[in-house]
Amino acid sequence: MSAYRPPPLFTLVHGCAALLAAGSLAVTLYDGLEERRVALAFGVLVTVGELARRNGARVREPAPLGAAAALSYALLGEAGGRATHHGPAQVVAVVLAASLLASVPHVARGQGPTLDHLARRVLTVGFVAVCFQPPYNRGMFDDWGGPAYALLLLALLSLTALCDAVLAAALAHSRTGWPFGPVLRDELRAVLGIGSAVIATGAVMALAVAVVGLWALPVFSVPLLLAQMSFRRYAAVRATYRQTIASLARATEVAGYTPCGHARRVAALSQAVGRDLGLTEPELAVLEYAALMHDIGQLSLVDPVPAGATAGLPAAEARRIALLGGAVVRQTGVDEAVAVVVERQADPYAEQPLAARIVRAVNAYEEKSREGGLGGPLTALEELRLATAGEYAPEVVESLARVLARSSLTLPVTG
């Protein structure tokens, strides 16, 4: 993506974050730090949290502890019974410095600075701090009772999380061109998961530091670290499961029923089409598994289909193989929905669920474009378009065309 120009929204968000960061640093350098001990403690916690970050495509909040610590510093009004006086500029400056410091090992390991992550962190923390610190320092919350004050912090953080989800969805939308609605839904779902733990810990840390002082920081980090660990283990076992399914899918290739890498290419392209058509994460997972295993029914055949080209088979035979595949998938104990998609991949599109339509069209495209040689992809797409009367769903074929146009009409690179 070297020749790729970032969309305007991207530039806008990064520009705002850079401006906010530079301004905060300048103000802080000019005014000096208030309550250095507190600033140092929170800075250390943010650094530790960011150091424990794990990057990955499927990780929504890579550094929960870093996020919670940064948010609670933005909401800190007292430490150990004494009022604090730091302003929003200092909050942003401390969080920025700690995050930059923590990204040194990540950069050294060649993972690169995740600018998106940093920009979002600076913006969210800046938002919270601007909303909270000036009114607090002017004494506007002094008459609020304790529980009301706690609820205020919670509400403020929840609002911030919502804004952050919208921002993240907008960024993902402008970067990838995926439809905005489903991306936002996925982001909001993540807010309910680890996001709620971050919000709760952020609010609780700010309150606890007010009551018992800086000792609260390490003690209150433990449950969040536990949550982070659980999520990592969950992610790890999911990754393993995907590997196993992908290997199972390779059985047909090893047996010579289908060409090498076919299942993987169909899965990758199906995912792209699914995203374009606005499927959500759980639906995309089902689609991916089904696409990987769509040819598994051929294992039950005594003799391979010539060149594995199921798209050219008579309809009855293709449906029989699909049913066999569905039966095998049911055996494997994968989600029932996957088996249904595999089973119905050869039905006429009017009777199919959306995922099965996608698998059918993408599979046909993959087979035809491979046979076609140099001009294969274009010819294949044309053939698919011509067959939209009964076999392939028109909206799926159009989406496929969009996805392919975006990736310059090349076959997706296989891993």
Add this chain to the structure above:
Amino acid sequence: MEAVPVRARVYVACVAVAALLCLLPLPGIRTPWWAVALLATLYAGCERVARSRFVGISHPAGTFYPVLLAGAFLLPAPAAALVAVPGALLSHVEQRPLALRRVWRAAQLVLGVWAAARVHWALGGRDAVVAGDVPYALGPAGAAVLAFCLVLALLDGGILAVAERVPVRRAWRGLVSRSLAPIAVHGLAGLMMAVLWRSPYGPVAALLVLLPMCVSWWAFAQYHRERAAHQATIRALVQAVDIKDGYTRGHSERVGQASMMIARELGMDDERVEVLRFAGILHDVGKLGVPTRLLRKDGPLTPEERRVIELHPEYGHEMVRGIGFLGEARAAVLHHHERLDGTGYPYGLMGSQIPESARVVAVADAFDAMTSTRSYSRARPVAVALAELKRCSGSQFDPEMVEALVEAVGRAGWRPAVTADDVDPTRIPPPGAPVSSRPGAHR
């Protein structure tokens, strides 16, 4: 447990009486009843949700101890013990007898919480909590958690010894060490709840502490669910191979078990033993790539057909090489037909060139092939099979592995258990047969 032995009933009754004695002073003490009611409702509600279908698999450390421990840090001992009662009595129990199990659970928790609260009180933890003196409050809280953990372990060990006749020493072994770490984290969360509860911010702030814990429980349950699904997938995959090959049911699983026995006997660590179990289970997975017609052929194979079948280790390796967690099991899949004298396939490796994992699986595979009935041969007795392995050790098999198997079988016997009995093998359609869809056939 169909019939509960009388001594177990008596034991539970004794514990229940002790619990009632703990609760007895309740009317006489000054108790903030609204706090008791709130905590008890919270505990009962959380318990209901955690054990419901929504979360699925219950957490091994079980329950919302943070609420109970917060009660122990906040309330007088009898009142704190009372917090556990409604939740335990209303909780979802999977096995019969329901009433007895509920009473047992309630009585156990009452005693545990009571002990924790007493210890906490005696060490002056209450004042530390009220003052928000955190480094100091950690001491009494730690002691209270330890007391809680010890009481639970003591009672659990007791019921194991009484009801299941497990020897006392074995019943108690590991109970404390296994549960101490999770309960310590729960204790920390309980302490935070207690401190915030007594702070100006009140119970609202205390409840927020529970949220990260709930989220991590949820993720943990998801992890277990996904792991179970993964294991089911591997098992089904393996069964597909067994059926395709016309083997007796469970050959792959038994090879996995024998590999595990050998690995244990060789003193490998648990992780490697597990990897070798997978190596045994998956050793023939490449046969999925060999035409069924060849695998099931009656009568002698032509040299060409034999060559095709002998490709299965390479097919298998090609399939599993992308699965990271299998580690050295992948080498075992590739090399399990190598022979020590270099006449095996696919590469004709000799002696120590063959990976250790492959040498283990080769012995396990041959052993199970001999001791189970095949279409072409009857099962041989275990002793005969071991003698045959010994005869071939040095030329075909690694003597060290054969020796380990002989030792392990000599000590524990050979009682292969087929765990994959929840999937009916007849459900895989025979090649060429028409298949109708079966909604809801699985899961």
